Structure formats: C-alpha cells, structure tokens
Amino acid sequence: MRLIDSYGWIEYFGDGPLADKYTPYVEAANANNTITPTVVVFEVYKRLKMERGQQVALEAYAQMTRTRIIPLDEAAALGAADIGLKKDLAMADAVIYSAARIHKAELITSDQHLKGLEGVTFIE
Numbered sequence: 001m002r003l004i005d006s007y008g009w010i011e012y013f014g015d016g017p018l019a020d021k022y023t024p025y026v027e028a029a030n031a032n033n034t035i036t037p038t039v040v041v042f043e044v045y046k047r048l049k050m051e052r053g054q055q056v057a058l059e060a061y062a063q064m065t066r067t068r069i070i071p072l073d074e075a076a077a078l079g080a081a082d083i084g085l086k087k088d089l090a091m092a093d094a095v096i097y098s099a100a101r102i103h104k105a106e107l108i109t110s111d112q113h114l115k116g117l118e119g120v121t122f123i124e
Contacts, residue, residue: 002034003100004067005109006043006092008123013048013060018110021123025108026063034067037099039092041069070099089113 008022025034041064049057072080072095079102084094093113100107100119107120115122 001103001105002029003036003096003103003105003107004029004034004040005096005107005111005114006040006047007110008108009040009044009060009064010047011110013044013056013063014052018123022108029063029067031066031068035070035099035103035105036064036067037070037096038072039095040064043092070103076102087117 002025004022004025008025010016011018012022012026028034041061044060044064045057048060070076076095076098080091080095080098083089083098083101084091087094087097089097090113093111097107097114097117097120099105105119107114107117108123109115109120110123114120
C-alpha cells in the first residue's frame with residue numbers, strides 16, 4: 001500500500017520539476033494499492049485550482065478518487081495529534097504521516113518535514 005503526499009500530486013498535475021519521478025506512482029494509483037487522506041484532497045485541489053485552474057484541479061481530484069479515500073475521524077485525529085507532538089509535525093503532515101502508519105502504507109513525498117521518517121520514500 002502507498003500514500004502519495006500532496007506534494008506528489010501537485011508536482012505531477014502542476015508539471016513541476018519532479019513530475020516525472022512521481023509519474024509511476026500517480027499513474028499506477030488505484031483503490032487496491034493507494035490510500036489518500038481527505039486532507040490531501042483538500043491541499044491538492046486548493047493549490048492546483050489557485051495555480052493551474054479548476055480544470056487541472058478537477059483532473060487531479062478525479063485521479064485521487066480512483067484511490068481509497070481515508071476520512072479524518074476522531075480516532076485518526078487523536079492519533080495524528082500524538083504523532084504530531086512526538087515528531088514535531090504540523091497538522092496536515094501529522095494527519096498524512098499518521099494515516100500512512102495506521103494503514104501500513106509507504107509514504108511517497110518530497111516534503112522536507114517528512115524526510116527521514118520511518119516508512120517514507122523521499123523523492124528529490
């Protein structure tokens with residue numbers, strides 16, 4: 001199981017400098033191999049809509065809906081808060097990292113805040 005961080009989706013759909021490195025992960029993503037926390041949906045849609053327009057944001061959202069979307073419920077929020085305190089992570093990073101740990105997913109990212117953490121594949 002994998003979790004592509006917001007950074008990866010934004011790089012891929014925003015045609016960023018690391019887009020080619022995220023291509024295999026994004027194009028292979030489906031409900032059997034990839035989870036997507038709702039906070040990732042929020043971050044990706046907001047950023048792409050602001051920078052690239054609604055059409056690109058909706059294309060990214062459509063691709064993300066092919067994965068298994070993970071909601072943030074009370075238990076997940078408490079777990080993320082604990083991980084955030086332990087690892088000194090901001091809210092979104094803590095929610096994403098916690099979701100990856102709970103679901104035993106490899107976290108694919110280029111976010112410096114997550115670099116070096118267990119279960120993280122860092123793309124640079």
